[in-house]
Each structure stands twice: as structure tokens, then as C-alpha cells.
Amino acid sequence: MSAIFPSEEWLKGLEEKLNSDEHYAEIAKNWEGDLFFNIEPEGNLKEPLTFYLDLWHGKCRKVDYNPAASAYPNTAFKLSATYNNITAVLTGKLNPMTAMMTMKLKVNGSMAYMMRNVPTVLDFVRVAQEVTKEIV
Amino acid sequence: MLPILKINLADNTSEEFIIPKEWERDFLGGASLAARILYPHLTEKLDPLSPESPLLFLNGPLAGTNGPTTGRFVICGKGPATNLWAESNIGGFWGPELRKAGYDGLWITGKASSPVYVWIEDGRFEVRSAAHVWGKDVYEAQEIVKAEVGVKSARVVVIGQAGEHGVLYSAICCDHGRMAGRTGMGAVMGSKNLKAVAVHGVQKIEVTEEYAKLRSEANRTLKQDNEAKVMHELGSAGVANYAEYLGAMPAKYYHQGGFAGVDNISGAKMAESILVGKSACQGCVIACGRVVDIGDGKKRKGPEYETVVGFGANLLIDNLVEVVRLGELCDKYGLDSISTSNTIGLAFHLFEMGEITLQDTGGLNLEWGSFTAARQLIHMIARREGIGDIMARGSRQFGAAFGAEDEAVQVNGLEVAYHDPRGVSGMALSYATSPRGACHNQSDYFFVDFGHTYDEIGIDYYERQAHAEKAANVAKHQDWRTHFNSVLICIFANVSPQTQVDLLNAHLGLKWTIADLMKSGERAWNLKRAINNRMGLNAYNDKLPKALLEPLKEGGAEGYSPDIEGMLFAYYQARDWDLETGKPTREKLLELGLGEMAKDLWGENNLKPVKG
16 A cells, blocks of 8 residues: 555555545544645656645545646645655654644645644644655 | 833933943843843832832834834833733834834833823823723723824823722733733733823834845745734634644643533634634734624624633633623723633632632632623622632732632742643743743743744754653743844744844844844843842742643543653753752853843852953
């Protein structure tokens, strides 16, 4: 299930894990909102990279690897970070709350929803860390 | 900095106090500079409510320059409930208006023979009778004074009935509910028979081209900041859900881990139900202030985090509209909502324990969740009626009056704010060592325990329930926030150290580095400590109340209590403070250029040359 980040296989692995992880299913049971990630080139990443996840009631309904920036205009949350910062989060070197509070991870979307659901967000990160076998 | 207008209300004489340049260099402005100015005047024998007691309103160096959240001012003196150094900073528009009138500070001494207000306009002042304003709430009083001075754009600081009646945790208000709540400066103002100070000025506040450019960039960056977005959209109560999840939000007077009703009172709930607008202080791009409509079509101030928790989870009230009403009642009376709700929480707690009875309360049933009882107690405190007269002296004295001082959740006479050190352990040191009692604004370390680090100044992340290993980190964070309290930048503004250095250098013509900035913070922290040492504070005072050392049985902080002894030992070492006396060592004071304080605390012997 775990895979090399970044890759389409990794995103599929994340989808699979989100749909099978009991803890995530419980903690995210009320979550309704899709995410659009924009990874800025840095280090080993030479071109911008995007991925999309549609998260709904503790499940992942859809993923899309490297869609066009305009592909999902009404996404609930748009998140952006440099490659080194996103990989630091995935390897546990950077606390996800630290990333958000220090603007290493920029967030656009309903802050009311985000602040009410911080435990869900943190558990999503846990799942993403668990499917990350290696970083390019 | 511009001169300070010094007025003696006993005879209405005045003088201009010119701030020595070397003090500005060492302390910048705000609370740090105020500490330097007031150092000779704050003695152990000084009664904070006596005519001799000083009350100093002071700006920061960037007041009115539209820098990122730099429009605040601070009010300092000796705290009537703590008998220690007191400072309370406040937003609104009054500070910048004072600068436009030609002053950066107002220093009040003496006591008027009857209620007065002061009117300052463009370098002139007048003391007027306030007999007809005495007894009015903070909003009515502002309107009456503004109408009388005949200048609509005048700005007014004012006390309510609580300050008039000497409630020891009275606040000073300006504009629509901006409060200098902590440390009872409203009581000091009331003790001088001073109801209000109205200010108007037309002088232009000049800035350099370089500063203007940096200011624009800093404000643009701040507007995009994640934390600023939370504050803008949800107000400070936006963190309520997360704080509750971590066990960092106290409930049932710090005796219950978690509060199931948090969703009903959080900033998110407010934003989705009763919020109809936002308000901002001078030059602020965040606008954390809430404007709400609770169903009567009237726009009113909505509560911030401390009020939401103080009158919500703390009393087990999960009705947001009632929390709004209780917060508004405190504001109108000019009461600090933290100390008021904390002291009411103690009353509920003692009632449950059977330490106080219906006979003591005048028949008032202090049941958890009762907002009617809370409302009645606020009236009684502000008017000093019945049990409210004892509660008006603060939780320490209130507890002591019923043989239960240990039950009061306070440090050195200041009630603990609503960030539980069992959920975010850095707050244990923040509360125990703060120069003004259990304060969260001298170091809001809970944000660091949430994850907010500062790479540029080496403030790192430690586990939120770590112990002594984070002591040096807390000290560094206190120095950082002391810098904020000098410049009077709002602690909600995530403005980087380098940006702050650049802004100061551009406006003041300095050549500071980040190291200079941090050293200035450390210097002022130690100066305030020296002031308190001279007024009798020692190592014994650095402690936590009993409740915060008892592990909770449930919630995000279940089973944990901070090792305060171990943390303090490591903290003293990090600070270079003497373990026996609690004083900064002579060497530390000399290193910081505080030779006068070294001499006062340690005597003349072996004095080394003073730096600079």
C-alpha cells in the first residue's frame, strides 16, 4: 500500500488507506470537503505538481493526480506548500500544525470548518505519512 | 518618542516629561519603557490606590504609523490586587490620537477632590467636572464626553462603575469595547476620581518612504497569514474547538477535562450564527473584533476567546447568546472579564463544596450552568453589594475570606486565564513567572505548544506536555513577547522578527539586528522582575495554584500535571536567576545594562562597570 512520493501510485495508495483505516473513518465521519494541493517546485521537484482528493464522511470518493489548476474551481480547501515543506510533513519532520501556523503550508477555505475539524486534519496527515514509503 | 504629559490631579498642575534617549534605545516604548520610567516610583510601601500611585498611559514607537497592528497603547502602574508591576495593553484608536495631539504618554498622579475628566487637544489640556458622568457605563460616558468636547472624532478612555467603586480588577475601556482588562488599572484610575480622558489631535504622523514600503508589504503578508485568517473569520474564539480537544480549555473552574458544549460557544458557531460584522483597531488588517446580533436587531460586541471560555465552559454555560450578554455586562461596568468570570467560577466551586451557602449569597443559588446567577453576581461585584463586595477584591482575597485561598485559581493575585497548563505545559511557566501574575499575554506559549515555532529566533517545538526541557524555550518566548509589549504590536499578528527589525530600523533610524531585539526583550523582562523583587516578590511567589497541579480524569489532558518544580529549576538556570531569592543575578543585570537595579537588589559591593 505504501509508495514513493510523489507519484500517482502514492495518491492511489492514500485513497485506499483512507477508505480502509478505521480510525480515520471514525474521526472524519462528519467531514465534508474536497482538497486541492498545489506543490511548488523545490529540490527534486522541478515542475509544479497538483493533486486532488474528494473526502466525504470518513471516506475518499475520488483522487486526481496532477490535474490542471483550474480543474476543480469550487474545491472546499486549497492548500499550497513548497516541495521540501510538504515532504517534511510527510516524513514527520515538520509538525502539520507548525506548517500551518508558520505559513509553510498555506490554507484557503473556511477557517470555521478547519478549526472545528483540526483532529480530522491531523489524522489525514497521519494516514498520508503511513502510505509514504520513500521521498524522491 | 514625543513627550509625556504629566498631570497632578490634586492641583491640576502639569509638566512635560521628556523621555531620556538612552531609555528609548534600551526599552523602545510601551510597557518596557514604562517600567523604566516608573522604576523609581514603584516601591513596596506604595498603596496602589493612593494619590501618589502613578498611572501611566504610553504608546509604542510605531503608534499611528499604520504598521502591522501597531496602534495599541499600554496602561501601567502598581496592581491593586497583586501589589506588583501592572501593565495592560489595549487597542482601539486612543493611543495614535494622543500622538496626533502631541504626546506619546499621559502620566496621572494625585487625586481630584471630585470626579473629573481630562480633555487633551493639540498640546493643551483641561480638567473638567465629571460629576454628571460618574455612574454611567463605559459607552454612555464616552458619548457624553464626546458631545461635551464637541469633537466627534475625539477618542476617549473611560472607566465604568466598577472602577468608580474600586473593584480590584476594573478595566479601562476605549472605543467600542476595547478593554485594558488585566491588573486593575481601572481601579487605580477610579481612585483618582478620574472618569475619562478624551483626546483629539491633528498633527500628522510622518513616516519615511522606506518605512511606508515595508509597512505595506508587512500588512499584505499579514493579511494572507493562516492565523490572521482564523482571527479575521472567527475572532480569537476560533481556537476554542482545538483548545478543548487538547485539554487546554478549562471547564468547571479548572476541575473538568473537556466541555461537550464547546461547539455551541466557539468562534466557528459565532461566525455561523450571530456574527454580523467585524471591527478593527487603528491600522489593523486582521479585524478580530466581533459584531453580533443576538436577535434584537441591535449590533453589539461579540466575545473573544477568554470571555467565551470564562462565561462558557468555566461555568458550564453552553448558550452563546447568554455568554454575549455576560461579556457585555462586564464591559459596561468596566470589569475584566477574565478575573470576573474566574472569581465567579470560584464562587460556584465553593458553593458546590459547601464552603459558601445560600446565607452567604443572599439566597442566590450558584448552580453550574446558571447564567442568571452569573449575571446577578456581576451586578453585585460592580456595585459591591453583598457577597459581591468580597468578590470585588479578587479571587485570592475572596477565597481567603472563606478559608479557602488554596481553591482560588490565581497566581500572585491575578486570576489565571483560560489556557490550562495541563493541556499545554508551557503555560505553567508563563503563569508562574509572569511579572503581573497569572498572565497569558506576557507569553502566550500555548500557541507554541499548538505548534507555532519561530526559526529565526530559535523558538522550537517541544511536546505539548513536556516538562523542564522546554524551560529555556519559554524564557525565549517571554523575551519575544516582551518585545511585542514594547513596540505594542498585537500578539495576534504573526509578524516575523526580521520584518519587525526592518520596520523599527526604517522608522527610528536604528541599525538593530534580531539579536538586539531579543536582548531588549530580555532586558525589560528582567527589569520588571527587579521592580517586583524590590516590592517584595521572591522565589516563593513563582508557583501554580493547587487546581492546576491535580491531574484531570478525562479529556485531552487526562492524567497529566506539570512538574512545576523541575520546570522552575531549569527556568531559573536559563534566566540566570538566583534560586534562593528569585532575583536576577548581579551578573545578569549588569550584562543587560541594568546597573542601577543591580545596585538596588544586591548592594554596592563588587559592582562592575555598567555597559554602555
